[in-house]
Amino acid sequence: MACTTILVGKLASYDGSTIVARNEDSPGGQFEPKRMAVVKPEDQPRTYTSVESRLTIELPDDPLRYSSVPDALPGHGIWAAAGFNTANVGMSATETITSNERVLGADPLVVYQPAQGKEGEEGYVPAVPGGIGEEDMVTLVLPYIRSAREGVERLGALLEQYGTYEMNGIAFSDADEIWWLETIGGHHWIAKRVPDDAYVTMPNQLGIDYFDLADAEGEQVEHMASGDLRTWMEDNHLNLTMMRxxxxxxxxxxxxxxxxxxxxxxxxxxxxxxxxxxxxxxxxxxxxxxGDIFNPREAFGSHSDSDHVYNTPRAWYMQRCLNPHDGWDGPHAAFGPEADDIPWSRVPERKITIEDVKYVLSAHYQGTPYDPYGRRGTDASRGAYRPIGINRNGQLAVLQIRPSVAPEYACVQWMAFGCNVFNALVPLYANVEAMPEYLENTTARVTSESFYWANRLIAALADARFHENAANVERYQEKIGGMAHRLLRETDAAVAKLPADEVPAALAAANQRMADDLKRETEDLLGKVLYTTSLAMKNAFAMSDN
Incomplete structure (x- = not known):
């Protein structure tokens, strides 16, 4: 699936939190409904079978409870997407990334092979399961890890054992560290620790641009990798780094x-x-x-023509927002929207807030000739690049682990559904037994009683008359944001006085209050954009006929 990710180290964030955020976008022409869920240990499968690859894996018998954002409609797997477990470890999976022919030839993807012929007849060849993929990874990993590093280790071991049928990037976080893992071909992988004072932008493209194999093979301070990576690279001539x-x-x-x-x-x-x-x-x-240091983006990634339209412009715009004085425009700009060497990570000009994360993951190239809603440029330039805030946004999960409060309520999963240009981000405490119905109850039925469908309706209506609806959308987003920060402040103060065993119930009550306020404000916005867009219908007529 197409997605966009930003990772923020604890010294780069406004309050010392580690922040992992990712848009989950449906493929072209599809709109996959999403919902929230909490998976309790008794509900976690002990024998797991993937729908996509028909792979069966036996799982440990001691899972932790965890939050997730699964697909709402049954039949094609869980796709749990993002969440926290009760050890305060976050996971976001996955960002679909790119590869190249050399990698795929050296370590082919492990794709499901259907049976050939009929069982019992001559020439029958049984089906061969594929590897693991986005559908599976949160379910297979998050309930069993107690640190971000353990997440890398567990997923890396699964990749080496079972392989994967697609290229993916996966984020793990705890209170101290964020790790980013990228799959390489069918069975290989690399992982890099996000610098504490930096942020990372990932736009559907293999991103890591600096890797230290000696560290990965030794102390693993900032780098980890599959055990045979060096020899595999040498055998297949994959290292393209020039010795300069x-x-x-x-x-x-x-x-x-x-x-x-x-x-x-x-x-x-x-x-x-x-x-x-x-x-x-x-x-x-x-x-x-x-030969210890090399550029994985050159070795394992891509610089295709489609990257320059679909991927790199998103990294360019996110970094343009967070380092605005670096000179992004004009003939002498260090990086343009189609640059192949936009850094994987960089230190921001100022500390990054939750609102900054939401803004860049909702972006449609505001202030540039590439904004599809803008008045700059030409018709061609306004449709030149794939926006970050796109009609196919399904959900945005922002995983924040806050250092200034007790571990029992440190993890906040900020959520938005539908197109990010028109929605709002709402905080939900993760240490609960269930999520509010307004965010859990997505079904195939289109209804404003569901936060997912309400946002889809708002986006379709507001997009049709963008400029007329923009003010109401912005006021809604600001109001929800203010309510969110107030709720967190007041709830933090209240639960700090409670015994630990009473905290989850208090957090659940706070989540419900937030959901009630959210539902009221979202329905109010829906009414406003419906009214505004209805006035502009083509069959309108100015003369009153009542």
């Missing part, structure tokens, strides 16, 4: 030139900075020469 240590030496020369020109002083702080930078450059230079 002279470039690093030139960077050092530029730094020292800055000292001579007065950009750096001779004070102790500058000397420490220069010394640390010199050590870093030396380590990278040594790693490049030893």
């Amino acid at each position: 240590p002279q470039v690093l030496d030139n960077m050092l020369d530029d730094m020292y030139a800055g000292v001579d020109e007065g950009f750096y002083d001779d004070d102790e702080a500058d000397q420490v900075y220069l010394s640390e930078f010199e050590e870093l450059i030396a380590d990278v230079r040594e790693g490049m020469l030893a």
